[in-house]
Amino acid sequence: MSCTHTSDVLVVGGGVIGLVTAWRAAQRGFTTTVVDPAPGGGAAQVAAGMLAAVTELHHGEQTLLGLNLESARRYPDFVAELTELTGHDLGYRRCGTLAVALDADDRALLRELHALQHRSGLTSEWLSGRECRRLEPMLAPGVRGGLRVDGDHQIDPRRLAGALLTACERAGVVLRPAWAERLNVRRGRAVSVTVSDGDELAAGSIVLAGGSLSGRLAGVPEAVLPPVRPVKGQVLRLTVPKRYAPFLSRTVRAVVRGSQVYLVPRENGELVVGATSEELGWDTTVTAGGVYELLRDAHELVPGITELPLTETRAGLRPGSPDNAPLLGPTELPGLLLATGHYRNGVLLTPVTGDVLAHALVTGELPDEARAFTPRRFGANDRTDAVLTEQLA
Known part of the structure; x- marks a missing residue:
């Protein structure tokens, strides 16, 4: 040696x-x-790149919220510095996020999240189902309401x-x-x-x-x-053909029967759908069940998604603490x-x-x-x- x-x-x-x-x-x-x-x-x-300090807030994570908000605050200058230095387009979009509810139980959960955000001093706006569909016409007719968070953005992690x-x-x-x-x-x-x-x-x-x-x-x-510890997440990538554009104008997320699902539209036409959360050790297998659940839940949220080409399936491991x-x-x-x-x-x-x-x-x-x-x-x-x-x- x-x-x-x-x-x-x-x-x-x-x-x-x-x-x-x-x-x-x-x-x-x-x-x-x-x-x-x-x-x-x-x-x-594998990550979708949601910069979602507000919509990712969970009970018991108020201390982490402070760090998340501080990093989100630094993001514009960080992106500008990195872009100027390297010439790379990072896919940074200040597009906002819409979190929606598909049934009464989802609506109750989202109302609780809205209350937690309000208690934490965060800015989010409650919308009716009709107002949600006015913002994103591709949403399912059954959407019962949602939270508009203009401060949650996205970046392309790759x-x-x-x-x-x-x-x-x-x-x-x-x-x-x-x-x-x-x-x-x-x-x-x-x-x-x-x-x-x-x-x-x-x-x-x-x-x-x-x-x-x-x-x-x-x-x-x-x-x-x-x-x-490793926490497995499976993610899908689809492509939005130009004839369907604009498909979604912002990140859309929901809880469907207790499972989180999100759709992150990129400016280059890519649409990222994720993500499962599985405690399966070091397994990074993409499973038929994982793909099915993501497509099923995404279809309930945005029915038109089944018309899009499926271009990639990936699984990765988040470092949980x-x-x-x-x-x-x-x-x-x-x-x-x-x-x-x-x-x-x-x-x-x-x-x-x-x-x-x-x-x-x-x-x-x-x-x-x-x-x-x-x-x-x-x-x-x-x-x-x-x-x-x-x-x-």
Whole structure:
């Protein structure tokens, strides 16, 4: 084994979270390396790209809401900066979202969400079924009402990943196409990562940003191993022929018999339909049942969807955490930081995550907006300190 490369910052994982972290680190003057077998891949290749801080609000997630809103606020400047630097069109659309109800039970759930949004100081407008169909004529006649949220937008995650890859290359980030196989800890500090070709890559700071795989890196002491799990999501992509355009003018979402379904129309004619949420471990099989359920629910919402060509079916793994919120910043192990556990908000939280990790790399601390998301919130007690001390002894 040889130590062939040393950098200030080593990022394990080259999805959008790892790439934005590496880019921002390089902008701060750190020599930076990203280890990933296929940089620019990951969950973003499957994600729909809804920037839905308001319509994604769930009970018990008000703390996360603050971080989501802060990242949404930063998105326009983030997109402008990335576009100017790379020349990439990120597919950013400030089109708004319409969440609709298809029956009385759905309507009651949506009314509860509206009340929660109002209590949380968010802006959303209740519409009748007729008003919903006036906005989106392709909606089913049975729509009973809905919420118009003009502040929830969208981006194309695949284009975002491509732009971040270009930004990293232009900032001098070294991209190492390999698997990270082991974290090496010496004298109580994370010092390097061994990669699949046998090389050992040393760094002053190591950021674990491996998405759902973040909890599987060998060598990470159990006391600081991120508690992330894979949550499977199946997604369909259809194409809207020009004769049908405009099919939908904004993101449309609903709960159909208890299942979430959303339709995200791109300006290039693509229509993304998703997403299932399945606790099936590491399985990424696209199933007939998953495709059927998505098409069935989407058809109830927008009957005309069955006329569109089906161009792609994909399944990916979201990195879920115990409280559905990300783990950001320094761990109890010196030299090791986390940027993982974003669950369903990875694309939305990309701008703020890059800024937070850059701040943490420079100062060793989290900025105010991210302090609630420290990895130390899980098991941060005297027993954890004792276990870590024992493991590093």
